[in-house]
Amino acid sequence: MKRLAAALAAGLLALPAWGQEQVAQSGAAQGTAAVLRALDKVNGHSMDAEIAVGSSGEMFGLLVTVSDCRYPAENPTGDAYAFLTVRNPADNAVQFEGWMIASSPALNPLDHSRYDVWVIRCSSS
Template sequence: MSGAALADPYPVATFSGLDKTTARVTKFDASIGKAVRFGALEVTVRACDKKPPEERPQTAAYVEIRQIDEEKEQVEPTPIFKGWMFAESPGLNALEHPVYDVWLNTCKTSAAPASSGNR
């Protein structure tokens, strides 16, 4: 293997998040290595991959989720979730949180446009 780093074929993960207090589901994108806020959570994707169309569907992302202390506006250092999420089996490795559910939808090549018009 050469020393050159290969670019990630799917540098963006798309998630759905449920706020259980409002019953609102929000879709959001997270680029690999960049923290994204959902409610009082910080979601960071470390890897995202999916099988080619000719193979059995499997989309997976390695994710770290940290709680945000909203009073102090600081992120807790220890993740409340750290592991693989699978789009085809959202209940297999899901975030267990009293207020939020977060699950993986897909991995893709780029983030959605910032102005989608739907909010």
């Protein structure tokens, strides 16, 4: 039973590498920045920001870090996806960490009582 569990764990650990290889083979291109939109749900104000990959920016009091941004190489205006970390700067608590898809932000949304943040597109310039 322990061997089965160890084999299963080893197989699961190999999945992220396989997934990254599949992304590379699928024709996804790396963007240099992500264009994000934030919404203050209390007053209805929204803002857009372009945040470079590896950098952070403040959107309505939330600190948003972009770790990666990718888009279809054959369609640069197509469906982008980005790996974001959203923190509350007051206590550095992580509000969100993961991949967000531009065409389906509700698949993996920021769960915040006041703010929404989502990916619009990647920028390559």
